[in-house]
Amino acid sequence: MGKNLAIIGGGASGAVAAILASREGLKVSVFDGNSALLKKLHATGNGRCNLGNDYFEKDCYYGDVERAFNIFHRFSPEDTFRFFNSLGLFIKDIRGYLYPLSESAKTVVETLEAEIRSLGINVITNSKVVRVDRLNKGFKLTDSEGKTYEFDACILCTGGNAAPKTGSDGVGIKLALSMGHSIVKTVPGLVPLKSDDEKLKTLAGVRAEGCISLYDENNSLVCRESGEMQFTDSSVSGIPVFQISRVANYLMLDGNKVYLKADFFPGADEAFRESFLLRKLMLHDRNAKEFFTGILNDRLMEVILKEAGVDPLKPCEDIKNDELERVYDLCRNLKFTVKGNVGYDKAQVTAGGIPLSELDHNLQSLKCEGLFMAGEIINVDGKCGGYNLQWAFSSGAVAAEGALNYLKQGR
Ligand SMILES: Cc1cc2nc3c(=O)[nH]c(=O)nc-3n(C[C@H](O)[C@H](O)[C@H](O)COP(=O)(O)OP(=O)(O)OC[C@H]3O[C@@H](n4cnc5c(N)ncnc54)[C@H](O)[C@@H]3O)c2cc1C
Structure with a gap:
C-alpha cells in the first residue's frame, strides 16, 4: 500500500496499534522517548501484568464511559485475548483477574516486542516527539533532537501524566492541545x-x-x-x-x-x-x-x-x-x-484527558484529520483490575483500524 503511519508512544496502546496496522500492510514507525518500548508494562500488576478482568461493566470505568463502550464493542476483551493468543501468549484467570499464564509482565513485553520485530516495524527509540505539524498532505514530526520525519497519518499513544519515569510525562497531552484539542482536567488516579x-x-x-x-x-x-x-x-x-x-x-x-x-x-x-x-x-x-x-x-x-x-x-x-x-x-x-x-509519580493512571467527543468513532481527531489517539491520553480511566490495559488495547486496536481505513481511502 505504501502509506506510512507514525505511532507516537510505544506503550500498551501503541504496541497493539502498531502490530495490527502493520499486519494490514501499513508501513509503521513507532517513536518512543525511552531506550526501549513498553517500559510501563513491565511494572504492571506488580510485575505480573493484570491485563483484563472477568467482570467487565460500565461501572468499572470513569470519564467518557458511554463512548468508551462503543470502542469496547469494536474490540472487546475477547478480541484482546484472541489477539494475545495469536502471538502465542496464553491467559489465565486468578479469581476473576486475568494474567499471562507465565504471571510475568516481562513475557507480555517480550511477546509484543517479538511480533513488532517479526513484522519489521520501524522502531525509533530515544526519540521524544515534541512537535507535530499538519502538512498539506500528512504530518511532520519533530523530535527533541530536532530531527524531522514525515508521515501520512499518526496515532498519538503517549499515555497521560501517571508514572512519568516510565515515559508518560504529559508531553503527548501538550501535543494534542497544540493540534486544537481541549482537555478534561487531569488528576492522578489509583493513587x-x-x-x-x-x-x-x-x-x-x-x-x-x-x-x-x-x-x-x-x-x-x-x-x-x-x-x-x-x-x-x-x-x-x-x-x-x-x-x-x-x-x-x-x-x-x-x-x-x-x-x-x-x-x-x-x-x-x-x-x-x-x-x-x-x-x-x-x-x-x-x-x-x-x-x-x-x-x-x-x-x-x-x-x-x-x-x-x-x-x-x-x-x-x-x-x-x-x-x-x-x-x-x-x-x-x-x-x-x-x-x-x-502525586503522579506514584499514580497508576491519569484521570481526565482528551474528551472522546473530540474524536470520531474511529478515534480520529475531529480537530485534525489523519490524527488518531489511543490509550490513557483519552478521558477514560478504569478501576484497578486490568481495566486500564484493556482500554489501552481496545483503543489501540480501533485507532489502528481507523488509520488503516483513512489511508485506504487515499488520504
Ligand atoms: C505501577 C503501575 C502498575 C499498573 N498496573 C496495571 C495493571 O496491572 N493492569 C492495568 O490494567 N493497568 C495497570 N496500570 C495502568 C496501565 O499500565 C496504563 O493505563 C497503560 O499502560 C496506558 O497505556 P498507554 O499506551 O496509553 O500509555 P503508556 O503505557 O504509558 O505508554 C506511553 C508511551 O509513550 C511514550 N511517550 C510519551 N510521550 C512521548 C513523546 N512525546 N514522544 C515519544 N514517546 C512518548 C512513553 O515513553 C511510553 O512508552 C499500571 C500502571 C502503573 C504505573
Whole structure:
C-alpha cells in the first residue's frame, strides 16, 4: 500500500496499534522517548501484568464511559485475548483477574516486542516527539533532537501524566492541545491519599482488611470500597483507597474537603457487636490491650484505644460500657484526614484527558484529520483490575483500524 503511519508512544496502546496496522500492510514507525518500548508494562500488576478482568461493566470505568463502550464493542476483551493468543501468549484467570499464564509482565513485553520485530516495524527509540505539524498532505514530526520525519497519518499513544519515569510525562497531552484539542482536567488516579493524621506515625507499615469510605465536607458518604488498606506515616493506601482516589482528587480539585473512615469489621451485624461487647466478661482477668489479641493488628488497637481514651493497661473488668461502645465504634469508623494525594509519580493512571467527543468513532481527531489517539491520553480511566490495559488495547486496536481505513481511502 505504501502509506506510512507514525505511532507516537510505544506503550500498551501503541504496541497493539502498531502490530495490527502493520499486519494490514501499513508501513509503521513507532517513536518512543525511552531506550526501549513498553517500559510501563513491565511494572504492571506488580510485575505480573493484570491485563483484563472477568467482570467487565460500565461501572468499572470513569470519564467518557458511554463512548468508551462503543470502542469496547469494536474490540472487546475477547478480541484482546484472541489477539494475545495469536502471538502465542496464553491467559489465565486468578479469581476473576486475568494474567499471562507465565504471571510475568516481562513475557507480555517480550511477546509484543517479538511480533513488532517479526513484522519489521520501524522502531525509533530515544526519540521524544515534541512537535507535530499538519502538512498539506500528512504530518511532520519533530523530535527533541530536532530531527524531522514525515508521515501520512499518526496515532498519538503517549499515555497521560501517571508514572512519568516510565515515559508518560504529559508531553503527548501538550501535543494534542497544540493540534486544537481541549482537555478534561487531569488528576492522578489509583493513587495513595496523603494524610497528616498523627495516628499514622503509629500505623506506618500496618496492613488491614476492611472497608474504606470517602466523605465530603457535608459528612455525606461519597463512595466506599473494600479490600486491604495499607498505611504509611503520611498516606493511606492499598487497592480500596486507589479505587476511591480519583473521586477524592476531583472533589479536592474543586476546592472541597474530604475525609476517610475505615471500618475494620465490614458487614458485622448486631450479633457480632453484642459478642464484641460481651468479650469483656470472658476476658475479665486481662487488660484492654489484651482484649484485642486475635481481633485487630496490635498497632491499630493501640491507636483505637488511644482515640477512645482507654488506658491499654486498664483491666477489662474496669472498662465501662460506654468506653467499650466507643472502642467498637472506632473499629467501625476510624477517621483519617485527607490532604491531597501523593502525586503522579506514584499514580497508576491519569484521570481526565482528551474528551472522546473530540474524536470520531474511529478515534480520529475531529480537530485534525489523519490524527488518531489511543490509550490513557483519552478521558477514560478504569478501576484497578486490568481495566486500564484493556482500554489501552481496545483503543489501540480501533485507532489502528481507523488509520488503516483513512489511508485506504487515499488520504
Ligand atoms: C505501577 C503501575 C502498575 C499498573 N498496573 C496495571 C495493571 O496491572 N493492569 C492495568 O490494567 N493497568 C495497570 N496500570 C495502568 C496501565 O499500565 C496504563 O493505563 C497503560 O499502560 C496506558 O497505556 P498507554 O499506551 O496509553 O500509555 P503508556 O503505557 O504509558 O505508554 C506511553 C508511551 O509513550 C511514550 N511517550 C510519551 N510521550 C512521548 C513523546 N512525546 N514522544 C515519544 N514517546 C512518548 C512513553 O515513553 C511510553 O512508552 C499500571 C500502571 C502503573 C504505573
